[in-house]
Amino acid sequence: MAVAESVPLLMRLVSSSVAISYRAAKIARDVLSKGDLGIVEKGGKNDLQTEADRSAQRCIVASLHKQFPNIAIFGEEELAPTTKIPDDFFELNFDQEVLKHECPKDLKDVKNEEVVIWVDPLDGTKEFTEGFLDHVTVLIGIAVRGVATAGIINQPFYGYEEFPKYGKSRCIWGVKGLGSYGFERTPNLEGNIITTTRSHSDYTITKTVQACEPTEVLRVGGAGHKVLLLIEKKAHAYVFASIGCKKWDTCAPEAILHSVGGTLSDIHGKPIPYHANVVHKNTGGVLATVENHDWYVNKIKDNVDPETLAKFETVKPAPPTLEATLSRKKLNVNPQDQTDGNTEQDSDVATRMSRKRRLGPDDSNSKL
Numbered sequence: 001m002a003v004a005e006s007v008p009l010l011m012r013l014v015s016s017s018v019a020i021s022y023r024a025a026k027i028a029r030d031v032l033s034k035g036d037l038g039i040v041e042k043g044g045k046n047d048l049q050t051e052a053d054r055s056a057q058r059c060i061v062a063s064l065h066k067q068f069p070n071i072a073i074f075g076e077e078e079l080a081p082t083t084k085i086p087d088d089f090f091e092l093n094f095d096q097e098v099l100k101h102e103c104p105k106d107l108k109d110v111k112n113e114e115v116v117i118w119v120d121p122l123d124g125t126k127e128f129t130e131g132f133l134d135h136v137t138v139l140i141g142i143a144v145r146g147v148a149t150a151g152i153i154n155q156p157f158y159g160y161e162e163f164p165k166y167g168k169s170r171c172i173w174g175v176k177g178l179g180s181y182g183f184e185r186t187p188n189l190e191g192n193i194i195t196t197t198r199s200h201s202d203y204t205i206t207k208t209v210q211a212c213e214p215t216e217v218l219r220v221g222g223a224g225h226k227v228l229l230l231i232e233k234k235a236h237a238y239v240f241a242s243i244g245c246k247k248w249d250t251c252a253p254e255a256i257l258h259s260v261g262g263t264l265s266d267i268h269g270k271p272i273p274y275h276a277n278v279v280h281k282n283t284g285g286v287l288a289t290v291e292n293h294d295w296y297v298n299k300i301k302d303n304v305d306p307e308t309l310a311k312f313e314t315v316k317p318a319p320p321t322l323e324a325t326l327s328r329k330k331l332n333v334n335p336q337d338q339t340d341g342n343t344e345q346d347s348d349v350a351t352r353m354s355r356k357r358r359l360g361p362d363d364s365n366s367k368l
């Protein structure tokens with residue numbers, strides 16, 4: 001169903017992204033049902049890509065781009081430019097529940113050029129390949145003026161252990177200043193439960209978790225999944241002293257967490273920027289909490305040695321280069337991008353959008 005142009009851009013984006021996230025989740029479920037995951041090692045055995053990652057990204061980027069051709073989109077996966085996108089990868093409907101909500105006043109006039117969308121087509125890929133299906137999420141993060149502002153987390157296999165045929169897909173979405181929807185919170189949680197990585201752990205990560213004096217540590221996969229544990233009050237904090245998470249891992253979770261009063265920052269408590277030209281790795285690590293954020297920041301500061309802490313610093317975005325401005329302009333005005341069919345051009349656009357990151361200023365430094 002179409003949506004009136006009078007609806008603020010941000011709410012149209014969220015409404016469309018919720019619908020698209022269900023389509024992407026279905027794609028991930030279909031890949032699993034067929035049984036051939038098509039696993040590729042991108043950077044060793046803990047940095048994988050599957051057919052679900054590839055197809056879900058094509059679905060999300062192509063669908064968003066078709067409806068919002070002037071908005072910058074960054075997807076995690078680098079995809080071959082010539083693939084034709086199947087008809088059923090395009091989701092052009094809008095979620096009507098989202099549209100029942102009023103856009104927060106300060107976000108009513110958001111413009112295309114102020115928005116950057118960060119897409120993680122499948123978060124928790126390693127766990128997906130190992131059958132920890134509830135760790136897997138589809139993440140669409142919407143940043144406005146460099147701030148994580150709205151987020152969509154779709155859990156394609158929610159309740160997979162209780163329900164036959166891999167559970168069902170559920171969608172949690174939130175907008176800063178409006179709130180988050182699609183989940184229930186347990187009223188209270190005792191102790192100091194800390195969640196962290198299951199598949200990317202090292203000495204520094206473990207030491208930093210210990211610095212926060214946990215009563216229990218939940219080692220689970222996925223950035224989206226761990227923030228779901230926070231908002232559902234199954235954990236108090238998510239501590240990840242590593243540069244392994246990227247902007248598409250944290251943008252959607254951060255917006256949703258903020259909209260329920262929580263905080264997601266680097267491990268020093270500093271904000272993570274989400275501008276189009278930012279370094280993709282979260283070089284300052286990740287610290288997320290539902291409340292008492294400063295308490296965790298101080299525990300890390302007081303209990304982790306300064307040399308280790310100094311390795312984590314959030315890189316501020318560089319001023320946009322002339323090349324970046326021109327390529328963005330080109331991307332926005334190319335009339336071929338406005339085609340109606342799901343042609344090769346659409347797939348090229350989708351891929352170009354997701355490849356833009358290879359051309360960004362951050363990639364001059366391969367460590368970032």
Ligand SMILES: Nc1ncnc2c1ncn2[C@@H]1O[C@H](COP(=O)(O)O)[C@@H](O)[C@H]1OP(=O)(O)O
Nearest residue numbers: 047122123124125197200221222223244245249
């Ligand atoms: N060292 C790493 N290499 C690749 N991806 C990482 C790394 N560390 C974290 N990630 C990404 O951040 C997510 C959260 O980390 P973790 O599961 O270790 O807590 C991972 O699921 C993965 O996202 P993705 O699965 O989308 O590639």
Ligand SMILES: [Mg+2]
Nearest residue numbers: 047048076125
């Ligand atoms: Mg990955």
Ligand SMILES: [Mg+2]
Nearest residue numbers: 120123124249
């Ligand atoms: Mg991820």
Ligand SMILES: [Mg+2]
Nearest residue numbers: 076120122123
């Ligand atoms: Mg991913």
